Amino acid sequence: MAPKRTTRSSRARRAPTAPTGELRDGFKFRGGRLALDLPASLAGRRRDVPSELLAEPRDLGRWLVAAGLAARAPDIGPADVEHARELREAIYRLAASHVHRRPIAAADRAVVNRWAALPAPAPQLTADGRLAWIGDGVDAMLAAVARDAVELFGTAVDRLRTCAGEGCSIIFLDSSRAGQRRWCSMTSCGNKAKVSEFRRRESPTR
Numbered sequence: 045m046a047p048k049r050t051t052r053s054s055r056a057r058r059a060p061t062a063p064t065g066e067l068r069d070g071f072k073f074r075g076g077r078l079a080l081d082l083p084a085s086l087a088g089r090r091r092d093v094p095s096e097l098l099a100e101p102r103d104l105g106r107w108l109v110a111a112g113l114a115a116r117a118p119d120i121g122p123a124d125v126e127h128a129r130e131l132r133e134a135i136y137r138l139a140a141s142h143v144h145r146r147p148i149a150a151a152d153r154a155v156v157n158r159w160a161a162l163p164a165p166a167p168q169l170t171a172d173g174r175l176a177w178i179g180d181g182v183d184a185m186l187a188a189v190a191r192d193a194v195e196l197f198g199t200a201v202d203r204l205r206t207c208a209g210e211g212c213s214i215i216f217l218d219s220s221r222a223g224q225r226r227w228c229s230m231t232s233c234g235n236k237a238k239v240s241e242f243r244r245r246e247s248p249t250r
Contacts, residue, residue, distance in 0.1 A: 066229055068110035071097060074207075074228040076217035078111060079193035082128070083136035089213035104128050104182070113165065113177055113185040124182045131159050131186055135193045139215045142201040156197075159190035209233025 066074050075081045085107055087095040098104050104125050105117025134155035141148045164187035165179025177188065196204075200217060207214045207228040214228040227233040 063110055063112050066231070069106050071107055071110050072214065072228075073110070074214055074216060076219060077192055077196050078189055079135055079196050080139065080215055080217060081111060082107075082132045082189050083139065084214050085132060086129075086136075088211070089136075090211055098125055098128055098132070101125055108182070108185050111189075112175070113188060118180060118182055118185075120182055127182075128186060130155060131190060135189075136215070138193070138197055139204055140206070142197065143204050143206050143215060156190050156193050159187050160194045162187040162190075164188040164191055207233050 066072060071081075072084045072087075073081045075084060085097040087097055098107065101120035101122060101124065102117065105114075105120050107128075108114045109117055134152040137152045138148050138156065140146075141152075162183055163179075165177040165184050168176045168178055170176050177185075179185070179188075196217070203218045203223065205216055205218045205225060207216060208226040209228065210233075212228060212233050216225075216228045218225040
């Protein structure tokens, strides 16, 4: 059977182009991969009390739009938020295990694989050569994140890094030629580190 044709108006509605920028609607996108940006929705992991940015359904909707997976937030319930958090934490623990050369947990791998096995939105190229997604529903969008995680962990674990910025817990993909990148963002954590080092060197010794 031929695939169902998509009208021009439906395509425009369902295939948003991915937003750009490191900060989008209150969320950080500095991981270099979709799968690494979801864990950043729990901010301040090194603090005694981290900040939960996916506190309620509308927050998850905002993240999905900011991530470029939806043009507008789909219908989301409390259970969807719990699912997103479960996937998020499984991805983070797997990434951290790879960074620190620890064995990965079978339970975390099972969570990611389970979500990755679900139908996901179809990636498409827009007229200007950017990534767009065609698909509806929270489960499909989380499946896209899980599939990205599977591909990432299966092919590029040697390039995973934990940001060296003070208090930053973001894990990112080091795509630099030398493979020696230290910060999730040169304009944020990298700049702060350089300013701190400059002040330290300029401060008179006692």
